[in-house]
Amino acid sequence: MADNVYDAIVIGSGISGGWAAKELTEKGLKVLMLERGFDIEHIKGYTNTSKDPWEFPHRGGRTQEMIKDHPVLKRDYPLNEMNLEWWADEKECPYTEVKRFDWFRGYHVGGRSLLWGRQSYRWSDFDFEANAKDGIATDWPVRYKEIAPWYDYVEKFAGISGSKEGLPQLPDGEFMPPMDMTCVEKDVSTRINEHYK
Numbered sequence: 001m002a003d004n005v006y007d008a009i010v011i012g013s014g015i016s017g018g019w020a021a022k023e024l025t026e027k028g029l030k031v032l033m034l035e036r037g038f039d040i041e042h043i044k045g046y047t048n049t050s051k052d053p054w055e056f057p058h059r060g061g062r063t064q065e066m067i068k069d070h071p072v073l074k075r076d077y078p079l080n081e082m083n084l085e086w087w088a089d090e091k092e093c094p095y096t097e098v099k100r101f102d103w104f105r106g107y108h109v110g111g112r113s114l115l116w117g118r119q120s121y122r123w124s125d126f127d128f129e130a131n132a133k134d135g136i137a138t139d140w141p142v143r144y145k146e147i148a149p150w151y152d153y154v155e156k157f158a159g160i161s162g163s164k165e166g167l168p169q170l171p172d173g174e175f176m177p178p179m180d181m182t183c184v185e186k187d188v189s190t191r192i193n194e195h196y197k
Contacts, residue, residue, distance in 0.1 A: 006032040014111015015120075019154070037107040038085075040114060048082045056081050078104045078115075086115065117179070118161035122151050122171045144171065 007029035010021045017033065024031045040046070053059045060082045062074070070090050073079040078087055088105040095103065106112040113120075125144045132139040148171070154160075155174040162175035181189065 004032070006030050008032075009034065011035075012111060013109050014106065015113035015158070016111075018111065018113075022157075035109050037088075037109060039109045051082070072102060073104060075102050076104065083115065113158075118159055118176065120155075120158070120160050121162075122173055123147070124169050124171050126169050 008020075008024050008031045010017045010024070010031055010033045012018075013021070013033055013035045017035075021031050021033050048056075058081055060080055062079045062081065066079055066081070066084065067074045070079050070087075072090055073087055086106060086108055088107040093105065093107075104112065106115070108114065123144065128140045128143050128147075131137045151171075152174045159176045160173060161178055162173055163178040164172040164175070166172065
């Protein structure tokens with residue numbers, strides 16, 4: 001190992017590290033990627049994906065013990081019995097908060113992007129221009145039209161799911177077909193479309 005020489009070392013195989021390693025190796029660089037956590041084999045590794053809520057002891061929810069053991073994860077969606085093993089154990093891997101910082105740390109190869117359900121939305125001109133319009137912080141040095149081709153490039157490779165809605169605040173992308181809506185979601189969508197045309 002001491003004789004190995006690398007052009008780049010990438011820490012983490014999530015969407016950022018994974019993309020960096022992909023781009024660097026495709027350009028001919030020798031890359032070492034470091035990762036921790038368990039390996040997830042595509043399809044086989046998603047053991048709870050197709051389970052119904054009644055197949056979990058607590059219907060996929062969280063218990064009082066889980067809330068006590070996971071003070072950060074409990075703040076948002078991550079804490080539930082369907083995916084608990086995918087997150088860093090907060091007792092074994094603590095961090096100190098000077099002020100609140102919700103750091104939901106995955107503990108598996110591939111990073112948190114495996115938990116996004118192929119949902120990753122583009123920023124629009126509303127986002128890129130907000131600081132300048134509101135007169136706060138620092139203005140972005142780029143605008144949506146400059147970033148749009150890069151969104152296209154990444155979405156085609158990553159398989160981002162979505163539907164083209166023509167909304168200026170949520171630009172359309174190079175999407176894979178959207179996931180099916182539940183019967184309740186379809187009903188709500190129909191009612192909204194009827195009301196707002």
